[in-house]
Amino acid sequence: MSEIQTAPVPRRNTELVLLVLALIVAVGANYLVSLSNPDGLDEGFITQGAVLAGMALVMHIVLRIWTKYADPIILPCVVALNGIGIAMIHRLDLVNDDNAATRQLLWTGVAMGAAIITLWAVRDHRILRRAPYIFLAISALLLILPLVPGLGRVINGARIWIFIGPLSFQPGELAKICLALFFAGYLSTHRDLILLAGRKIGPLQLPRAKDLGPMVIAWLVSIGVLVMQSDLGSSILFFGLFMVMIYVATGRISWIVIGLVMVAVAGVFASQVMSHVALRLNSWLNAFDPDVYDQRYGGSRQIVQGLFGLSSGGLFGTGIGNGRPDLVPLANSDMIITALGEELGLIGLVAIILLFVILISRGIRAGLGSRDSFGKLLAAGLSFTIGLQCFVVMGGVTLMIPLTGLTTPFMSAGGSSLLSNWIIVALLLLVSHNARRPAVTGPLNERDMAAAGPDISARAKEREEDQTRRRGKAPASRTTPTNGKGDPA
Amino acid sequence: MSDLVLTALRLGFLILLWILILSIITALRRDLSIGKKARTGQPTAREVRKNPDLAPEPVPAPKKTAHTLAIVEGPLAGTSLELAASPILLGRAQEATVVLEDDYASGRHARLFPQGSRWFIEDLGSTNGTYLGDSQLTRAQPVDVGQTIRIGKTVMELRP
Numbered sequence: 001m002s003e004i005q006t007a008p009v010p011r012r013n014t015e016l017v018l019l020v021l022a023l024i025v026a027v028g029a030n031y032l033v034s035l036s037n038p039d040g041l042d043e044g045f046i047t048q049g050a051v052l053a054g055m056a057l058v059m060h061i062v063l064r065i066w067t068k069y070a071d072p073i074i075l076p077c078v079v080a081l082n083g084i085g086i087a088m089i090h091r092l093d094l095v096n097d098d099n100a101a102t103r104q105l106l107w108t109g110v111a112m113g114a115a116i117i118t119l120w121a122v123r124d125h126r127i128l129r130r131a132p133y134i135f136l137a138i139s140a141l142l143l144i145l146p147l148v149p150g151l152g153r154v155i156n157g158a159r160i161w162i163f164i165g166p167l168s169f170q171p172g173e174l175a176k177i178c179l180a181l182f183f184a185g186y187l188s189t190h191r192d193l194i195l196l197a198g199r200k201i202g203p204l205q206l207p208r209a210k211d212l213g214p215m216v217i218a219w220l221v222s223i224g225v226l227v228m229q230s231d232l233g234s235s236i237l238f239f240g241l242f243m244v245m246i247y248v249a250t251g252r253i254s255w256i257v258i259g260l261v262m263v264a265v266a267g268v269f270a271s272q273v274m275s276h277v278a279l280r281l282n283s284w285l286n287a288f289d290p291d292v293y294d295q296r297y298g299g300s301r302q303i304v305q306g307l308f309g310l311s312s313g314g315l316f317g318t319g320i321g322n323g324r325p326d327l328v329p330l331a332n333s334d335m336i337i338t339a340l341g342e343e344l345g346l347i348g349l350v351a352i353i354l355l356f357v358i359l360i361s362r363g364i365r366a367g368l369g370s371r372d373s374f375g376k377l378l379a380a381g382l383s384f385t386i387g388l389q390c391f392v393v394m395g396g397v398t399l400m401i402p403l404t405g406l407t408t409p410f411m412s413a414g415g416s417s418l419l420s421n422w423i424i425v426a427l428l429l430l431v432s433h434n435a436r437r438p439a440v441t442g443p444l445n446e447r448d449m450a451a452a453g454p455d456i457s458a459r460a461k462e463r464e465e466d467q468t469r470r471r472g473k474a475p476a477s478r479t480t481p482t483n484g485k486g487d488p489a
Numbered sequence: 490m491s492d493l494v495l496t497a498l499r500l501g502f503l504i505l506l507w508i509l510i511l512s513i514i515t516a517l518r519r520d521l522s523i524g525k526k527a528r529t530g531q532p533t534a535r536e537v538r539k540n541p542d543l544a545p546e547p548v549p550a551p552k553k554t555a556h557t558l559a560i561v562e563g564p565l566a567g568t569s570l571e572l573a574a575s576p577i578l579l580g581r582a583q584e585a586t587v588v589l590e591d592d593y594a595s596g597r598h599a600r601l602f603p604q605g606s607r608w609f610i611e612d613l614g615s616t617n618g619t620y621l622g623d624s625q626l627t628r629a630q631p632v633d634v635g636q637t638i639r640i641g642k643t644v645m646e647l648r649p
Contacts, residue, residue, distance in 0.1 A: 319499035
């Protein structure tokens with residue numbers, strides 16, 4: 001796995017400036033919403049601005065204290081996305097007479113609190129590597145929870161919710177983080193074995209049947225989710241996550257080939273056997289067919305209305321509060337992208353997509369800079385889940401791929417998605433802090449050994465491996481801080 | 490509020506969004522640039538003043554520098570290798586700099602690397618261990634000219 005280093009400079013002031021800008025964007029969006037409100041500026045405007053700004057600044061201070069070398073771009077991007085999302089939900093509330101924005105704001109507070117707790121509790125992402133199988137067990141438990149009678153309930157055809165009293169939650173959202181932690185832990189320890197063993201056929205090096213095990217497990221989990229919970233989106237997400245992580249770990253194209261074959265098999269199976277998958281496919285292929293449009297269950301009305309919304313937005317959009325995004329069913333969760341596209345136009349939507357692209361690229365950059373393979377895999381996997389979710393949602397609402405029920409990260413109304421994505425952000429910030437802080441290079445000294453505690457051998461080994469990799473592969477491209485003089489080359 | 494002001498505000502919001510994007514990209518420029526401007530490695534004096542932990546560690550005193558690695562005993566006896574500025578991986582794996590055809594060596598057995606003006610040897614968790622002189626390595630240790638390194642049946646030493 002490759003590695004690129006930057007100068008180890010904390011850039012918290014840059015982050016503060018960008019954060020203020022992001023907050024201005026968020027509050028500005030909300031202000032525009034209030035302009036279209038007949039009651040004028042309501043108290044929602046003030047509380048939303050205050051909560052978002054307050055939590056963002058607390059998070060910024062937390063980053064200053066605990067992870068001062070963390071990436072300065074991630075937090076402003078996420079705050080801007082979250083703020084625009086809340087504003088849009090608030091705007092739809094005004095029409096639908098709902099209070100989803102208040103709930104979303106509450107969840108934003110909870111989610112940012114959870115992110116801060118994650119930063120405080122984890123501190124060094126490498127401690128998460130110690131027990132990969134515990135994370136596997138947790139994710140299995142979380143995935144099974146909605147199937148427990150009395151706890152889970154079927155909503156819109158999918159059994160992915162649990163209800164505890166008045167609270168509802170989608171445990172699958174947290175399961176994706178646990179699965180990413182398990183895959184990262186498993187692959188970082190088994191990477192060498194998977195990489196070396198296996199026979200070569202043509203340009204492809206095939207893995208041994210034994211090493212295929214985890215991939216088959218991931219595949220079965222995805223199929224299980226699809227069959228038991230009728231949740232196409234999550235099943236795509238889980239399998240995509242594993243495929244990308246094993247590709248990042250090994251760099252072998254054969255894994256992608258094997259994975260795609262498995263996807264094809266599962267896809268054919270699902271479209272033949274499962275009625276809701278077939279419905280989705282049909283409403284994708286024949287979206288504009290009047291019969292499909294008017295179908296009572298699983299019709300294409302939602303998608304087509306979304307497309308009409310996008311087209312009425314055009315290049316500059318109708319302006320916030322001026323369009324009719326509320327005509328689209330579920331406009332504040334599944335279809336929030338078309339709502340934004342209608343009111344902000346292509347120019348605004350591209351800006352939002354760019355925010356996602358920058359966020360994902362920063363996550364992958366954190367992985368690239370990370371000095372341990374666990375951090376690399378974790379950052380790559382987590383940022384990929386955000387990317388894949390964006391792709392699946394945006395591809396779905398623009399009729400590029402069949403629409404599946406995934407949330408747009410940070411924007412869709414929904415607490416579980418917000419919570420898990422903020423935890424992902426906290427983990428990415430931790431990995432980036434580890435990647436960007438000054439490197440400890442040179443031979444291991446006694447002080448390090450004493451500080452490292454009982455599992456010294458594992459850590460020392462990892463350090464050596466990492467150093468070998470760093471020095472062995474790109475010795476001329478950088479100078480280490482301990483080198484004394486500059487690079488003679 | 491008049492329609493004109495509303496439209497101006499709405500366009501203003503789009504401009505604001507793009508200002509955010511452009512500022513983020515400006516802030517990113519430093520990471521994206523490759524070459525001198527990226528300044529990887531050496532922190533400047535100002536950065537060191539602000540963050541004392543960035544200060545470079547003192548370099549060990551220079552000794553007589555080694556320029557060749559000569560294999561004295563073992564299957565490869567008689568061969569020697571010019572030492573450049575890059576580290577050397579010793580082991581049976583094909584990717585190793587010196588591929589040891591020695592049944593007692595591990596795939597990635599040990600690593601010889603320059604630090605300051607000295608060379609250090611570090612065992613990479615090999616099965617049978619690496620010996621510097623008579624003692625088995627437990628951590629990275631500096632290798633002086635003339636000291637013998639033993640891996641399995643292979644014995645080598647640094648020469649000026």
